Amino acid sequence: MGVVVGKKFLLFLFFLFLNRGTPEDQHGSATAKASMAATAERKVEVFDTEEEVAVSLAKYIADLSDKFCKERGAFTIVLSGGSLIESLRKLVEPQYIDSVEWSKWHVFWVDERVVPKDHKDSNYKLAYDGLLSKVPILPGNVYAINDALSAEGAADDYETRLKHLVNCGVLALSAASGFPKFDLMLLGMGPDGHVASLFPGHPLLKENKRWVTFIKDSPKPPPERITFTFPVINSSAYIALVVTGAPQAGAVQRALGNGQNSDKLPVQMVSPEGELTWFLDKDAASKL
DSSP states (O other): OEEEETTEEEEOOOOTTOOOOOOOOOOHHHHTTSEEEEOSSEEEEEESSHHHHHHHHHHHHHHHHHHHHHHHSOEEEEEOOTTHHHHTGGGGSHHHHTTSOGGGEEEEESEEESSOTTSTTOHHHHHHHHTGGGSOOOGGGBOOOOTTSOHHHHHHHHHHHHHHHHHHTSSEEOTTTSSEEOSEEEEOOOTTOOBTTBOTTOGGGGOOSOSEEEESOOSSSSSOEEEEOHHHHTTOSEEEEEEOSGGGHHHHHHHHSSOOOSSOOGGGGOOOSSEEEEEEETTTTTTO
16 A cells, blocks of 8 residues: 655555554654554665665664664674675765774675685675775674585584684574574565575475575576575564565565465565564565
């Protein structure tokens, strides 16, 4: 259901299975331009342009960084690939370069392609070129995969490193699930509704023991990848789903609309312990 008021696109989405809570205050001047539908745990924000998405997303991340750095002296943030990194471009502007406590950031990846770090398909390279090389994050706090290992070996190694960080107190464990609890996970979504490297109909959607697993038959190249599992994704304190562009509109409609479908898209399985916020531009929300 949508109402156009001037240049603002107002969207109210009601989740039948989450019928508690009241709308929360909008954050930031850019966010005030967007519409928001909320329960206590889930918000959907629709912006006129991708530029407005990027502005609001930067403030959202900076605010959470400030919150967690004050509360526990560190901020654990998980990146993904694709267009997400371009949407983080506002973080390299002076207001954030000078104010964010970058030295307290710990950066992870929700999934990674098993390729060398300087390969064009590497999510690490994408993040390094677009963000990490432009902000003063400590190199030792950036946790890329070991690209010298096989897909299975890289997944095992990454999980072992996460467990070491739990033992060191960098990462917390969820009291509810026993899986690592990241402060913020930033997810994109493909036109098929996949998140991380968890694709529709793939057996890995049901993996519930491993923290990090591997895939050798990805329907999207390159075929070999590692990925967090849904128990890890859903143990997060905050998740932002950042989706822009018309090609994603069909999957957004299926995920957020009122239609019934027995086969859930992977994105519909994203359900964090904490708060989920969708950041959409008008094109991505065009079929709602």
